[in-house]
Amino acid sequence: MAHKIRFTKMHGCGNDYIYVNTMEYDIPNPSEAAIAWSDHHKGVGSDGLVLIGSSPVPEADYTMHIYNADGSEAMMCGNASRCIGKYLYERGLTDKREIRLLTLSGVKTLQLHISHDIVECVTVDMGEPVLEDEAQFISSRGLNKGVFVSMGNPHYVIFTDNVDLVGEMGRILEYHPAFPQRCNIEFAHVLSPSQEGSTTIRTRVWERGSGITLACGTGACATAVAACMTRRAGRTNDIVMDGGTLHIEWRESDNHVYMTGPAEFVFDGEIESSE
Structure with missing residues (x-):
């Protein structure tokens, strides 16, 4: 009924x-x-x-x-x-x-x-990002141009001058054999250099199971962590996505990532x- x-x-x-x-x-x-x-x-x-x-x-x-x-x-x-x-x-x-x-x-x-x-x-x-073990897993399968970060779900962050590659490459990478459970894909470009204040990073997202979305909270967190890990940015970042901006802080005090939006x-x- x-x-x-x-x-x-x-x-x-x-x-x-x-x-x-x-x-x-x-x-x-x-x-x-x-x-x-x-x-x-x-x-x-x-x-x-x-x-x-x-x-x-x-x-x-x-x-x-x-x-x-x-x-x-x-x-x-x-x-x-x-x-x-x-x-x-x-x-x-x-x-x-x-x-x-x-x-x-x-x-x-x-x-x-x-x-x-x-x-x-x-x-x-x-919470805390998960990095090392899965990153080695990915590298062993030939994907070494991006950074793997888990924020409770898997993300693969690629730094590039052309974030619009998300439309061409997002689905391909989501289903790449390196990700048996599939993966969320981020294409990111650092717009301002790292400094004491927030670094601005333009990001586009391909979400596992949904395709291109206007924003992704865990994706913003993964992007900020990946940027800090690769010394492209500090621990405080503004992630500019298609639908708006999220403020991300990866605190040294507890290793947790805090997202505000x-x-x-x-x-x-x-x-x-x-x-």
Whole structure:
């Protein structure tokens, strides 16, 4: 029997997802729903589906499950996590300004920056980047022009003067044999030299399972880490993506990467489900 499910469409720097509160609605086949609802011609149109739920463990307040437009489940999404923080606070589900979000890559802490009861931006503790072992794995398979960084999901960052190569090379590299689980691909160009202040880096992203997206939070983090590792930039960077700018800090004190950026509501709606 068909029934209606309320959803909210949100975006972080243009990275747009459909959000459903699973504390109110059951989505038994989220992969199928993500494929159908993300379709820009026959569905709502989005980069994927995000499910918000209550946490089964005391270490977290809420859960996030994210499904790409092709139905594959992602480990983590920085832009989606910021949107969840705004959703939870402004929809009255919490009054906390610090929210612990359980994801498939662990618990992420969201710090909400609020003015007049509006969440203006969110800082996410993205945890520590994973580098060395997988980087050696990639090099052994002939990919030595980029930098591999895992931010809970895999990223391969290529520094180039032509970031528009993302359209030509993104899909090829996503499915390269070196990445048996596929990979997110970033093409990055340093626009200003490293200095005490933030370095500006122009980045375009090919997201695993979604293709070219306007922004990617974990991709911005991976780009900043890769730039610092290769001495192209310092530990504080502004990553300029197609949909907007994310501020990334890789702190020496705890080796964690902190991402700060906006989150926006687009619209609310209802969609019919036959499940």
